[in-house]
Amino acid sequence: MHRYSVTDPEPRRCILPFAAEPLQLAGLRRAVKAELAAWGMSALADEAQLITTELASNVIKHVGQGSAATLVLDADADQLRVELHDSSDKEPQRLHPACDEESGRGLQLLAALAATWGTTPTAAGKAVWCELPLTPDETRRRIQRATTVMETYGRAVGSPAARLSHRPALEESATGLVLDLLHWLTAHGLDPDDILDRAQLHFEAEVGTFG
Template sequence: MPQPATRASRTGSPRYSETLPREPGSASTARRLVRAACAAWRLDDLADDGALIVSELVSNAVRHARRGSIRVVVERHEAACVRIGVVDFSKAPPVRRVPGTEDEGGRGLALVTELAEEWGSDPLPWGKRVWAELRGREVGLARTAG
């Protein structure tokens, strides 16, 4: 199994990232990555929502993207703000649907909308990044800068 890479981004914010195969089982690895990042940053209150969000974003990438891999990135931009992103090789932006009562799917982005502070999609030269931000409590975070 690939090991997650941990490094500071160009903006100096801490991040965890991992390239995963574009297959349903990668959602489990992505959830572990989000939980590990939240634990490292003492943002445990964001771990459950973050795990649900990354599951939905990975599932969408598995269903709609091209090529054999995706990249999951978890960044901490502020003391209590985590951004979860999934990068894939499809340029088609995500579309939030309104599923019918009989539909088995189509509820993922509605769930992301409910859980995240905000979410969006950034076009990239080779595909896109779909991201969601979570905000947690800032209590006792001054000593956990990295």
């Protein structure tokens, strides 16, 4: 894997050409983490590494294992932009989760993590891109944490994450999660009604603040 980094002057850019192979993904994540640390953006490393895994896994599965691809990181004062360039003009496909952590967790996760994302045609194929704000607000942090919990819960009860993009499946899974949590609170001697009331008060206060 070759690495080309431009860190001075601003904006900062890192270009990482790689072969779309499962064994390349760990090294790609390490390179992303190292580059963001050099830029003073370590707070975004976990999200950027997760997005990198998702985008690269999509190339492996839908463009072809071993195909040439390039990861590009661009940073300015407000955000980090992550781009994955490949040689196919096909729109990216939503991935089905698998036990292998390298398989990606679905482009619905990309939408939850990123402020914006999309696909841009290029002369050689396409680029899938997303933008991460350098200072995500508390509402986005809560949504990101909830997305992770819902995906984990969906796997635990046997509901594929792909189904969670449909409203009925979302409602069913969310209801089941809340019901399990109420049982958990009761088993630990806590008052579920009190917890729900407090959560509702906090939610209304935050909606009033951020909305």
